[in-house]
Amino acid sequence: MTPLARISAAIALLDALESAPRRPADAVANDFFRARRFIGGGDRRAIADRAWGVVRERARLDWHIDRTGAAPTGRLLMAAYLLLVERGGLAGVEAAFNGSQYAERPLTPEERRVLAKLDGQPLLHPKMDEATRLNLPEWALPGLKARFGEALPEAAAGLEGSAPLDLRVNLLRTSREAAAATLAAEGIPTEPTRYSPWGLRVPDRRPILNTRAFQDGLVEIQDEGSQLIALLADARPGMKVADYCAGAAGKTLAMAATMGNRGRIAALDVSVPRLTGATKRLRRAGVDNAETHLLESGDRWVKRRAATFDRVLVDAPCTGTGTWRRNPDARLRTTQEDYAELITKQRAILDRAASLVRPGGKLIYATCSVLPGEDEEQVRDFLDQHSDFDALPLAEAWADAGMKGPAPGEGPHMALAPHSHGTDGFFAAVLRRRT
Numbered sequence: 001m002t003p004l005a006r007i008s009a010a011i012a013l014l015d016a017l018e019s020a021p022r023r024p025a026d027a028v029a030n031d032f033f034r035a036r037r038f039i040g041g042g043d044r045r046a047i048a049d050r051a052w053g054v055v056r057e058r059a060r061l062d063w064h065i066d067r068t069g070a071a072p073t074g075r076l077l078m079a080a081y082l083l084l085v086e087r088g089g090l091a092g093v094e095a096a097f098n099g100s101q102y103a104e105r106p107l108t109p110e111e112r113r114v115l116a117k118l119d120g121q122p123l124l125h126p127k128m129d130e131a132t133r134l135n136l137p138e139w140a141l142p143g144l145k146a147r148f149g150e151a152l153p154e155a156a157a158g159l160e161g162s163a164p165l166d167l168r169v170n171l172l173r174t175s176r177e178a179a180a181a182t183l184a185a186e187g188i189p190t191e192p193t194r195y196s197p198w199g200l201r202v203p204d205r206r207p208i209l210n211t212r213a214f215q216d217g218l219v220e221i222q223d224e225g226s227q228l229i230a231l232l233a234d235a236r237p238g239m240k241v242a243d244y245c246a247g248a249a250g251k252t253l254a255m256a257a258t259m260g261n262r263g264r265i266a267a268l269d270v271s272v273p274r275l276t277g278a279t280k281r282l283r284r285a286g287v288d289n290a291e292t293h294l295l296e297s298g299d300r301w302v303k304r305r306a307a308t309f310d311r312v313l314v315d316a317p318c319t320g321t322g323t324w325r326r327n328p329d330a331r332l333r334t335t336q337e338d339y340a341e342l343i344t345k346q347r348a349i350l351d352r353a354a355s356l357v358r359p360g361g362k363l364i365y366a367t368c369s370v371l372p373g374e375d376e377e378q379v380r381d382f383l384d385q386h387s388d389f390d391a392l393p394l395a396e397a398w399a400d401a402g403m404k405g406p407a408p409g410e411g412p413h414m415a416l417a418p419h420s421h422g423t424d425g426f427f428a429a430v431l432r433r434r435t
């Protein structure tokens with residue numbers, strides 16, 4: 001593909017995203033490329049990079065375009081991106097939209113008028129409101145301010161950065177050192193992660209899905225923060241563990257490893273496709289102490305097993321604000337209403353899951369959100385309603401899990417963020433049932 005054809009295809013992808021505003025962008029992009037199998041790998045990457053670039057900067061580009069009185073079409077967004085982000089100059093944009101074969105048709109007089117107004121403006125305009133300047137949705141701003149205070153600009157920049165590729169070594173199959181050596185022999189250098197004893201970071205995000213190490217189940221892709229949640233669960237050999245909201249079993253796998261494949265894990269979820277994915281991953285990783293169960297309405301599974309689990313991990317559905325750098329479209333898609341609905345849902349899930357914990361057992365509540373409303377405020381409300389549970393200070397939960405070094409933070413709970421920990425934004429609270 002020529003460079004101009006790639007720009008044109010990126011605009012077509014933006015239009016496809018725009019026509020499915022509630023669908024996750026990566027699902028739309030997968031469909032887009034599946035319908036265009038003639039596009040090769042290098043072209044795909046170039047097209048997706050440009051389209052994601054626009055998605056990342058969408059709020060700021062909208063702000064600029066809105067001031068000219070125009071509507072943000074795919075073509076205008078791309079042209080504004082080339083102008084304001086790539087700083088290609090007006091002549092460069094005209095050249096990209098030159099109407100030659102496979103290139104975009106020339107700019108219309110109206111598009112030219114808009115772009116002439118944007119030409120020379122800084123992307124971060126002094127008149128921009130705080131939310132747009134920081135690239136944060138209005139609905140999340142109060143919560144983010146409460147979480148980060150003075151450090152908000154730094155934290156917002158962290159949530160915009162590019163995410164590293166982290167691997168969790170499958171201790172059922174190998175050691176961290178041996179996995180690193182296997183990957184190095186396949187041309188993938190890695191570094192040990194800062195906090196997780198099982199983690200390897202791939203510094204330049206090389207593709208690893210075709211490596212032997214991955215295909216043989218020696219490593220799984222999992223952000224270091226996510227690994228730490230599984231670690232705090234402190235699941236030990238012989239225990240009975242429930243992974244409530246198990247999804248595709250990311251944390252089930254990690255807990256199976258700390259349990260040395262001994263004891264039982266129930267991986268529970270309401271989604272059939274996710275549990276199907278979980279079953280495949282468990283097999284590939286050689287886990288044989290876990291079973292999946294689909295939670296359905298009217299299901300008596302939870303009731304029948306009340307107060308019988310040593311550990312219950314609730315990895316609750318959330319706004320995903322902590323993973324915005326991986327899913328830049330989520331900050332555009334999620335609304336205030338979604339946020340309110342999720343808070344209600346999290347409360348119900350936590351209540352139900354808590355009934356599974358035996359006296360003396362631990363309940364771990366986790367999200368990939370950095371908003372206190374989904375995190376410590378949920379924990380506080382839960383503890384107000386459940387006098388039989390106490391919060392375990394992070395340092396104690398960390399030590400319980402066999403960790404010698406300092407815990408990743410000083411607060412009562414674990415609150416990770418890209419700018420402070422180099423991980424995605426995650427929250428975890430460890431609660432112990434007394435009676």
Ligand SMILES: C[S@@+](CC[C@H](N)C(=O)[O-])C[C@H]1O[C@@H](n2cnc3c(N)ncnc32)[C@H](O)[C@@H]1O
Pocket residue numbers: 226244245246247248249250251252268269270271274295315316317318349
């Ligand atoms: C954050 S994701 C879990 C990710 C997973 N633990 C992992 O590490 O890969 C949240 C999950 O909660 C599930 N979920 C949503 N509502 C639920 C409910 N009422 N009960 C149990 N699981 C639910 C979703 O299907 C989704 O898989």
